[in-house]
Amino acid sequence: MKIYKNRIKSLCEWMQKQKIDAVVIEDTEGRQTKNLRYLSGMDSDALLIVFSNSETVLVAWDVIMAEKTAFADKIISYGDFNRNFCKAVKQICSAKLTEGTIEFSSSTPYVLYNELEKELYPFTIKCRAEGVDEYLLNLRAVKDEVEIEIYKEAGLLTNKLINTIEAAFIDGSIKTEIDAAMLIESEGRKLGAEGTSFETLAAGAGRSWGIHCIPAYSSDNIGTVLQGQAGGLSIIDCGLKFKGYATDITMTICRGSLSDKQEQMVELTKKAHNLAAEKASHKNICANELATAVDKFFEETGYIMPHSLGHGIGLDVHEAPSIKSGTPFKKTILPGMIFTIEPGLYDKDAGGVRLENDYLMTESGAVPITASKIIYLP
Amino acid sequence: MKIYKNRIKSLCEWMQKQKIDAVVIEDTEGRQTKNLRYLSGMDSDALLIVFSNSETVLVAWDVIMAEKTAFADKIISYGDFNRNFCKAVKQICSAKLTEGTIEFSSSTPYVLYNELEKELYPFTIKCRAEGVDEYLLNLRAVKDEVEIEIYKEAGLLTNKLINTIEAAFIDGSIKTEIDAAMLIESEGRKLGAEGTSFETLAAGAGRSWGIHCIPAYSSDNIGTVLQGQAGGLSIIDCGLKFKGYATDITMTICRGSLSDKQEQMVELTKKAHNLAAEKASHKNICANELATAVDKFFEETGYIMPHSLGHGIGLDVHEAPSIKSGTPFKKTILPGMIFTIEPGLYDKDAGGVRLENDYLMTESGAVPITASKIIYLP
CATH class of the missing domain: 3.90.230.10 (Creatinase/methionine aminopeptidase superfamily)
Structure with missing residues (x-):
């Protein structure tokens, strides 16, 4: 577990410097990322939200798998959000924050970005070529x-x-x-x-x-x-x-x-x-x-x-x-x-x-x- | 080959109705799409550009594979463009068209979309939730x-x-x-x-x-x-x-x-x-x-x-x-x-x-x- 804590700690230090309040990492069919496993131990098919105070929430398709293998402060079933990405991010972020900046992967599709920007108001959305993905890429390398x-x-x-x-x-x-x-x-x-x-x-x-x-x-x-x-x-x-x-x-x-x-x-x-x-x-x-x-x-x-x-x-x-x-x-x-x-x-x-x-x-x-x-x- | 011709024909009829001059389909690591194989016979790792007059250009990482297995009017090595997506699209589209609308997959990352919009000027860029992907999804279903x-x-x-x-x-x-x-x-x-x-x-x-x-x-x-x-x-x-x-x-x-x-x-x-x-x-x-x-x-x-x-x-x-x-x-x-x-x-x-x-x-x-x-x- 210590290894995941260390990685989350590094990420949060970077987030604080970058003035990012939450980072959203999702591994899903068609948009796989091992950043999920790197930061939580969960292999795939889940959504990890990391807050800059180092709290983590894992939303898993297979919640039994998450409970048996993953490290996160809180584990929730994706079913609770009817497997809706926007809904899950909005509810979890709104429960912790009233405003702030949420960063998404640089691979977020243009079409999804537009939806997020609309749905997550008043949060500020970030999606950068040299943002969190680039940071984790270099950390993982x-x-x-x-x-x-x-x-x-x-x-x-x-x-x-x-x-x-x-x-x-x-x-x-x-x-x-x-x-x-x-x-x-x-x-x-x-x-x-x-x-x-x-x-x-x-x-x-x-x-x-x-x-x-x-x-x-x-x-x-x-x-x-x-x-x-x-x-x-x-x-x-x-x-x-x-x-x-x-x-x-x-x-x-x-x-x-x-x-x-x-x-x-x-x-x-x-x-x-x-x-x-x-x-x-x-x-x-x-x-x-x-x-x-x-x-x-x-x-x-x-x-x-x-x-x-x-x-x-x-x-x-x-x-x-x-x-x-x-x-x-x-x-x-x-x-x-x-x-x-x-x-x-x-x-x-x-x-x-x-x-x-x-x-x-x-x-x-x-x-x-x-x-x-x-x-x-x- | 006839099967690919029929599919390209259906797509081009749709493109004409939608006033789209070129559609760009890319299968690449991290953004796989079987639309490539569906329309060209090429299994993977290539970029297909379909013009609304039904001309097709295939840019392949493995050009030997393309020549042996794929159907397209023209086959070019991705190496000719230094494996640069923007460069390949720009050169191929500019050789055929002086202006017009080019549609990309709805899974195009936000970050890449911004780059395309800048680099492909004066072409108009489209990337829609209910665009070419949706059309091909329904055609393939x-x-x-x-x-x-x-x-x-x-x-x-x-x-x-x-x-x-x-x-x-x-x-x-x-x-x-x-x-x-x-x-x-x-x-x-x-x-x-x-x-x-x-x-x-x-x-x-x-x-x-x-x-x-x-x-x-x-x-x-x-x-x-x-x-x-x-x-x-x-x-x-x-x-x-x-x-x-x-x-x-x-x-x-x-x-x-x-x-x-x-x-x-x-x-x-x-x-x-x-x-x-x-x-x-x-x-x-x-x-x-x-x-x-x-x-x-x-x-x-x-x-x-x-x-x-x-x-x-x-x-x-x-x-x-x-x-x-x-x-x-x-x-x-x-x-x-x-x-x-x-x-x-x-x-x-x-x-x-x-x-x-x-x-x-x-x-x-x-x-x-x-x-x-x-x-x-x-």
Whole structure:
């Protein structure tokens, strides 16, 4: 519980400086936010109101779940407000305050904002690009000691999983994309994870040209050689959820004898991964700088990487910091940040290759917490 | 391709009446919309611009995926706009139009709306609660012939899966929640589904009090009797995705001899399910009316159902029509609508029970397309 109290305390200090009297955080279908879980322990489907004196009210769709898992001064059923967002906010805020400023998420739809502004009069409504979401994004990006300990464990579990996947390719027990995904789902949970952190992407050599294959996995063969070819590239992109926190890794499986182009794509991806890991191992590196170095490296060889180099991980599988080029901002990767490095190249005929690992930035530079790899099979 | 052309044509007729020159639809992380797939065939991670003369431009993160799967007059890489939403919209619209009205999704965040309004001058920006989203919601709610055929097949697959799950409980091969979920993932795909339509919820008797258990499944036993009890209730809520379309069913597994309370909850849920199915089997039933009948039925027995009676299904697992009470609107469930009926009761000690099936409304009333059930095990 202490961890939630500390987080609420930090938020309230910021609220007081910003002259915000209440902050409303809602996780609902179509507008999910892990800020809810970060501040209350409640995983999803609830509305949290934080007052600047640090009082909290949680309005939950599943009130039994809230009572069993969440931390808040008061827990109310969403049914009491006929599941109406405006009504719940108005009643709860009016019971505490006669006037003041209420801040909502920057993702609040324009249409809902207009409704809130009308319904919540005489309260002042705030919804800012650089408001409470931005504050919580930055707070969440730098992991505290409890979170770093969780990640150390999560990294170990993920590495066990990587070894299990490799062994299953070597002994031939993974034949189809389904086999790979099922192994990951069941082994991950047996290892103690809550589950996978996102739907496993398992793309055999016929589909690895997609950055994120659709469907996520199928009955296609994986790690095998396609008819009429000497070799091929398959991709597995997966992660575990441990105590709410996501890991995220990608392995590439090279089967048979690769074409010159495939060979080159694999080598370049490995070099890009190692280049990025080496650069990140020094302290005070900027996210932008790191990503630009890799983009340049690929461009000099005539390839283009069609996605970002990496991203922060945490309660969300994608969170701050964003490790991408082309942004005008110089943002240093701070000690406590946990992020992926995941260079990849894709070709509609040759297929795709990606290598992804997770890193923790420390006072002296980034250290890997996962050990994903490129596997070669005969 | 014809199906997409027809849908674009319907949308453009509406746009002309509404004096809208371009509609912008984006599926992106945190703001997903199946309107993209509905109108273009592209599953996700892209921006579709539809002009009122029916020209379409698709801006895709994964341009290889777009070229292989999507239908649009022009396909462009998001990279060409440095993955900047405003920039992409501005350049594409300015190339076709010198002025006019551009409509965005009603879920466009307030903060983004302000940016668009500034950046897209001299275009007029529209973002309405009852605008293009509402139009597409209603269009998508009534399934066309192609979609109904898909659902008939999807229903058959789902029924095979239900029988397989039942058999695996009877022969004892499902022991843990993981076993149940793994069976569903692998059998579903073997049957020809693209995958599950959402993360399977498998809650053994110790966790079935949660409407949506967290984690979705664990290494807990399922369908077994808890220590110190004579019997228990377990819930499995799952669905298949077939050609993009979701089914959604829930089974309850009653193991051992139930307490009077558990027995009563199961009987009431079955009665509520049958009451709703019977009411829906008549044409011209209102969604609100159907849900209110079930809520009243439960309330008269002293129970409260903490969630809606049901919801439409389609490319999204939750879409229009919403089958819930407490709304002031009388919305008839129209022929072609496909929806769930899923009454449930939950108690923190006795556990939970839910029975969910999918229905197609026809000219003469709703017919079931799935046959989920409550299973009794010794």
